[in-house]
Amino acid sequence: MEWLAELSRLAEITPAGLVVIFVLMIMFGKLVPKPTVDSTVENWKTAYQNERQARQEQTDQINRLTSSLETVDSLLKALRIEAQKSHAEKSD
Numbered sequence: 001m002e003w004l005a006e007l008s009r010l011a012e013i014t015p016a017g018l019v020v021i022f023v024l025m026i027m028f029g030k031l032v033p034k035p036t037v038d039s040t041v042e043n044w045k046t047a048y049q050n051e052r053q054a055r056q057e058q059t060d061q062i063n064r065l066t067s068s069l070e071t072v073d074s075l076l077k078a079l080r081i082e083a084q085k086s087h088a089e090k091s092d
Helices: 002-010 015-027 034-091
Strands: none
Touching: none
């Protein structure tokens, strides 16, 4: 019930008191204009989109590198097999 008493005290705030509260909220950055919030949101969206694009490019590069390395791995395995065959023929 105490919270109800505290709530009723809010009704006693004068218009001048409300103005002071709003000015203090603006000064301390707790209350900002909508264009400022919109600008901040737009900056975050742009940063997010740029990051997503960079991650996609990185993923594509990794996939291309993996494909290239698979080709090199196959080549090295084939060379090793041929070298072992050549060595075995010379030993006989």
